[in-house]
Amino acid sequence: METRSDIIAWNGPAVGLLDLDAxxxxxxxxxxxxxxxxxxxxxxxxxxxxxxxxxxxxxxxxxxxxxxxxxxxxxxxxxxxxxxxxxxRYREMSDKVMSIIKDETPRVEQVSIDEAFFDVTPGRFSRESPVDICQRIQRRVLGLGISCSIGIGVNKTVAKIASEREKPRGLTVVFPGTEAGFLAPLPVSAMSGIGPAATSKLAEMGIKTLGQLAHADEKELEVRFGVMGPRMRERAAGREKSVVQLSDAEEEVKSVSNERTFETDITGRDELEAAILHIAGMVGRRLRKKGLKGRTVTLKLRYDTLRSRTAQTRLDSRVDDEHVFGPVAVGLLDELWKPGIRVRLVGVGISSFDDDPAGEQLRLFPDGQASENERSRNHANLSRVTDALKERFGDDAVEYGRDLRFRSKTTGTAPKDLPKD
Missing domain, CATH: 3.40.1170.60 (MutS, DNA mismatch repair protein, domain I)
Structure with missing residues (x-):
């Protein structure tokens, strides 16, 4: 629904969702x-x-x-x-788009490399019409040589659904007080968080549209979906109360991970261990770039059946060095793999960034060998030096033998939620 901003005054919250087109x-x-x-x-x-x-x-x-x-x-x-x-290149263009949005409002929540929520509530950061602001954002993005679609409404749910109504280069405006009518005829699958399984369950209840969901029996929804049932009902009615969070807040970062799918299944332990260390190196570089250290190490394997399993362990102290957590991830392999099992994907992750450092048990001279601390310092220094070389000359500037081993063996697929670092 495209409309001129001078026809209807905007009263209340205004949340936009920008989605870059293809x-x-x-x-x-x-x-x-x-x-x-x-x-x-x-x-x-x-x-x-x-x-x-x-x-x-x-x-x-x-x-x-x-x-x-x-x-x-x-x-x-x-x-x-x-x-x-x-x-x-994609990060570079994404950063330019996010800068355009931040020129209009300081409240921007980037949810992926090509999507961001933003708050343009009248009177909060500007006296302009939210529609005028969105139109200006679209023009500026177009000036970069790409385009975007924007949805705007009173909350995130409405904005997200609106952004998908008209693409590419769409601007769909849902004015305050019209959200229930906008949502009602849409299928329940149009709302984020309602996947195939939930859609099937709702169909069993005779619920196929968001309008029907908005008027469904709250207790029955709670029986079927737990605490999420009543929340789905509120969102379907357009009554969600949502806040645009600042994306750059460190506390929002829950984990840092990388995973790779290989063009041929890995079947040998030596190759699996090399793959784990290869991916741990990517995670270590991202951790240091973000200034994060974590205590929980996670290893993920996906088998040729497409079934996945994960294993975790906690370290005595927080780390960002793959020379420390990489071997720990390798040590989790026995929990997930036995000889003969084929593996198509390997992932490594680090989390638990906000644990109280006062509670860390730091070991002095483990196993009675003072040289262990020296080796750790040398490894940390090596990681920082390779980070600097790669930052200046490219990812291929410095590589371990394990990295060369896997350079041509991955599928080359880009994750949609590509990290911003």
């Missing part, structure tokens, strides 16, 4: 003018179990969409142009 593919078309107007797919190789990260709108006409297997996308659109993800 972001990765749009950046590739911007950088390769000869690709404009042609189907472009960004993602992992069709020959290496890749997954589509983003498809241009020209490719979507053929049925290609995000998270689709690359092999399927190639069958649907054989003439598409394939691009490997350029993470550094």
């Amino acid at each position: 972001f990765f593919a749009s950046v590739e078309q911007l950088d390769h003018p000869e690709w404009r107007g042609k189907p472009v797919i960004v993602g992992g190789s069709p020959e290496k179990r890749g997954v589509v990260s983003t498809a241009s709108y020209e490719a979507r006409v053929y049925g290609v969409h995000s998270a689709m297997a690359s092999a399927t996308a190639k069958r649907l659109c054989p003439d598409a142009i394939w691009a490997s993800p350029n993470f550094k």
Whole structure:
């Protein structure tokens, strides 16, 4: 619903959700003018179990969409142009877009590399109409050579759903007091948090639209969905009370992790251990860049059956050095793997950043060997030096043998929630 801001005055909260249109593919078309107007797919190789990260709108006409297997996308659109993800370039463009939003309001919550909520409530940071602000944001983003769609309403749920109503370059405005009517005819699956399983359960109750959900029996919803049942009902009615959080607040960071899918299953222990240490190195670099240290180490494996398992352990003190937590992650392998089991994905994560450091048990001269502390310092120094070299000369500037081993063995798929660091 596009509307002029001078027709209806905005009273109450105003939350916007900006969603960059086919972001990765749009950046590739911007950088390769000869690709404009042609189907472009960004993602992992069709020959290496890749997954589509983003498809241009020209490719979507053929049925290609995000998270689709690359092999399927190639069958649907054989003439598409394939691009490997350029993470550094996407972060650069994302940062420019976020800066544009922050020029309009200090309250910005980036939820992924191509999405952000923002608060433009009249009188809070500006006296301008929220619609005028959104239109200006869209024009400025377009000036970067890419486009975005924006939804705006009284809360995050309404803004998110509105942003998906008209793409690309859409501006969907849901004025205060009209949210119930806007939501009512939409299918329940239009609301985030309602996946296939919840949709099926609601259908069993005769509930197929958000309007029906908004008027459903609260007690029955609680029996079926627990505490989330009444909350779904409130959101479906447009009555959610939400606050746009500051994305840069450190306390919002719960974990730092990386995972990689391999083009051929890993079957040997030596290769698995090398893969774990390879990925731990990526996590260590991200931790140091964010200035974070954690105590909980998590190892994740996905098997050839697509079933996943994880194992965790806690360290005596918080760390950011892969030379410390990498071997610990390797030590979790026996909990998840036995000889003969095929592994297609390996992930390593670090969490528990906010534990009280006073409670840490620091060991002096473990096993009676003072040289252990010296080795730890040397490893930490080595990590910082390699970080600096990679930051200046690129990720390939310095590599361990294990990194070279896996350089060409991953699928090359870009995660949609690409970290901002």
